[in-house]
Amino acid sequence: MAPHPSEPHNGGLSGRLNWLRAAVLGANDGIVSVAGIVVGVAAATAERGPILTAGIAGLTAGAVSMAMGEYVSVSTQRDSEYALLAKERRELAEQPDEEFAELTAIYRAKGLSPATALAVAEELTAHDAFTAHVEAELGIDPDDLTNPWQAAISSAISFTLGALLPLLAILIASQPVRVPVTVVAVLVALAITGAAGAWLGGAAPTRAALRVVIGGALAMTVTFAVGHLVGTAL
Template identity: 75%
Template sequence: MDSDLGTPHPHEPHGDNLATRLNWLRAGVLGANDGIVSTAGLVVGVAAATTSTNAIFTAGIAGLTAGAISMAVGEYVSVSTQRDSERALLAKERKELREEPDYELAELADIYRAKGLSEHTARQVAEELTAHDAFTAHAEAELGLNPHELTNPWQAAFSSAISFTLGALLPLLAILLPPTPARIPVTFAAVLVALAITGSVSARLGGSERGRAVLRVIIGGALAMAVTYGIGQLAGVAGV
């Protein structure tokens, strides 16, 4: 804070912007985690069934592409639906402000009174916010929405696809680059290390216990690879 003006430092992160950035970062970490686990399971399963580099590469690229597109489409649909709902709520609020301004002013004052302000202060705050920007004041207080910062579905879709792709590249490279006998052990090790990192970052962003979060994702990833490895072994034997 500036001691003479009582205003926040211009470079100090605050409020909704910081929360939004953390949510996007958390979503990116989870998307990368999905890419790691799903692609690792796929390529380990194929590598257990065949030593053909071309087959493993084809399966890995197909899984990466399908997963990234699926993540992007799912995120686009989800965020678009959420945005449509938010827009409907905002349109309703705008209509109410236009048709019943006195009632809306009293409602805003009641909100601040419920937060602990005195009746006089709550009324004054409501009046000043209404005079400044009634629509934004009501949207934020009543709906918890900033009408100027609605989530962009295209941005969400692109971010999900990129994070999934980056995560999926790790097991794909780990299975292709080492010599054939070392492929599966190297992939297991690389994936578990990567999952430990994503689990740790996710726990830090969410404020949860790091050890438990890391153990959870490592066990899940190891189990997924073990199951697909077993299936690949059975398929390989059956193919012979």
């Protein structure tokens, strides 16, 4: 998931955790999506061929969809950042005094005394006025803008890795226990990814893990029932 322009994203620990959390969520999507597909097909047929075909199709479509969605989303984010940076550069060129006063006011609002805020604004402006203003006013590091290609590739990879688990589980297990083995493997994986995502986001791991496990179990139950009904009808 891409940072909001009002949030700092200087490539430090917070930025890395955001990318890691997005990767965990992408893997979670891959697990649930492909698990639902292969369990549904397995309910309709015992043959491995259709299950493999459906699983690979779901994995490919999901990975491409995730990548395109992230690319479009982050590209829009980057366009917004460029527009904000251009606006700030223009304002600095056209009304430097007003911008300096705004920068000083920002540091006063943070709790600095008027004299200290003025000194900080003067020193930062003398060093790099543009960077000082965009970081203080917008929370944007102009040297570390969001990268749509990185987001797209990361999402595709994380989705694919997550999707491989149910696909391999249902293909490796023998026919009589194929679905139960896959369900158990998927629920365990969802509990892990749910807890990991919550931990990275500073939320309660147990509640988040339970939420994704219940959601995954519900998704597989529905797709299994649909697959069974369709398989019986055909």
